[in-house]
Amino acid sequence: MRRSMQVLGVVLVSVLSGAWGLGNKTQHLGRDGKMFSLFSIVQFPNQVCTSASSSTTYGTCYTSSECTTKSGTADGNCAAGFGVCCVISTSTCSSTISTNTTYIQNPGYPSSYTPTATGSCVFTVSKVSDDICQLRLDFQTMSGLATSTTVGMCTDSFAAAGQTGKNPPTICGTNTGYHMYTEFGATSTDTISLTMTYGSTTTAKTFNILTRQISCTAAWKAPTDCTQYFTGTAGNIKSYNFAGGQLLNSQYYTNCIRTESGYCGISWKESSTTSPDPFQMTKSPITNGGAGHPTACPASFIYIPNLSPDGIAPLPVPDASQEFYSTMCGGAFAIDGKAIPLALVSRTKPFVLGVFTDTATALTAPTTGFNMDYTQTAC
Numbered sequence: 001m002r003r004s005m006q007v008l009g010v011v012l013v014s015v016l017s018g019a020w021g022l023g024n025k026t027q028h029l030g031r032d033g034k035m036f037s038l039f040s041i042v043q044f045p046n047q048v049c050t051s052a053s054s055s056t057t058y059g060t061c062y063t064s065s066e067c068t069t070k071s072g073t074a075d076g077n078c079a080a081g082f083g084v085c086c087v088i089s090t091s092t093c094s095s096t097i098s099t100n101t102t103y104i105q106n107p108g109y110p111s112s113y114t115p116t117a118t119g120s121c122v123f124t125v126s127k128v129s130d131d132i133c134q135l136r137l138d139f140q141t142m143s144g145l146a147t148s149t150t151v152g153m154c155t156d157s158f159a160a161a162g163q164t165g166k167n168p169p170t171i172c173g174t175n176t177g178y179h180m181y182t183e184f185g186a187t188s189t190d191t192i193s194l195t196m197t198y199g200s201t202t203t204a205k206t207f208n209i210l211t212r213q214i215s216c217t218a219a220w221k222a223p224t225d226c227t228q229y230f231t232g233t234a235g236n237i238k239s240y241n242f243a244g245g246q247l248l249n250s251q252y253y254t255n256c257i258r259t260e261s262g263y264c265g266i267s268w269k270e271s272s273t274t275s276p277d278p279f280q281m282t283k284s285p286i287t288n289g290g291a292g293h294p295t296a297c298p299a300s301f302i303y304i305p306n307l308s309p310d311g312i313a314p315l316p317v318p319d320a321s322q323e324f325y326s327t328m329c330g331g332a333f334a335i336d337g338k339a340i341p342l343a344l345v346s347r348t349k350p351f352v353l354g355v356f357t358d359t360a361t362a363l364t365a366p367t368t369g370f371n372m373d374y375t376q377t378a379c
Helices: 064-069
Strands: 001-015 032-046 048-050 058-063 073-078 081-092 102-105 121-127 132-143 157-161 179-183 191-200 204-214 228-230 235-236 252-256 263-270 289-292 302-307 325-330 344-346 351-357 369-379
Touching: 048 073, 058 064, 064 073, 064 081, 081 121, 132 157, 179 228, 191 204, 228 235, 351 369
Parallel strands: 081 102, 228 252
Antiparallel strands: 001 032, 048 058, 058 081, 073 081, 102 204, 121 191, 132 179, 132 204, 157 191, 235 369, 252 351, 263 344, 263 369, 289 325, 302 325, 302 344, 302 351
């Protein structure tokens, strides 16, 4: 981890002989008088800090002069007052980001932005040190990236591309609160490109994306090629643009869930919220679930390996088409052909929820995607 240095200077004068002439304003030291300069060097790591103005805005702890050099804004103190919480952001196309904990924002943020012309805006992220493996993107705000009149397609879009591994999907719509991991390569010069493509000049867009680089040895590093990574014994996972109410085409990625200590299974069910519909993984809205082999779900499905009521005993046949389900689609997270949603358990590790939508199938609105709750089950 990089460190900042603050030098504090103190000058001490030792008068062993001689005098300070005060009455006649003369000042001198005898030949035995000595002057000492003592310098205290304070070092502190450039760690992530929380800004003083907002508990959800993050920066890096630098000295005040370093923050100015990096074109950041000091927002609170850190390192016992020796440093400032430096918040760094950019909205300049073709810029290179070489600092950690940096925001990419639309021009004029927090106001929205409507481009005057179509085109692409690319940001390049360089490693802050040789031992960096991943970039995590947190979409603290992302809305207004226009979807197409062709349902499921994007007019505006955001894409992240690394040097190795599988790149995350291209997304659009409303994705506030989501995150995304992208892999750097193995060499120190590897970069990641973040591309915002504007196809609409009539839709106002707002985005504030936090970029954070992750060391190859960090305990919080996500497994390779996990687009999203979740921790904790319970949580919720949605398809991208679920808040926008429309499933996107060309989605092929994996959500990973860390297996917590003492837990051997994971239970899945639809969210209890009703709007948007928590499960519509199909080309046209339907009521019944579809499950089983991927050929039963040609347009879209989620993948959770070896699901059954407890992850051990098989599903009842002939009610179910298979003893264990792995691909789920249709209009309910349910047995194939049934409309009653179920809670199903997988005991296959690592815990994952894969997502597939094809590139060309014409969707009919509102095919909303998925909104799934999970709870890990004890061993």
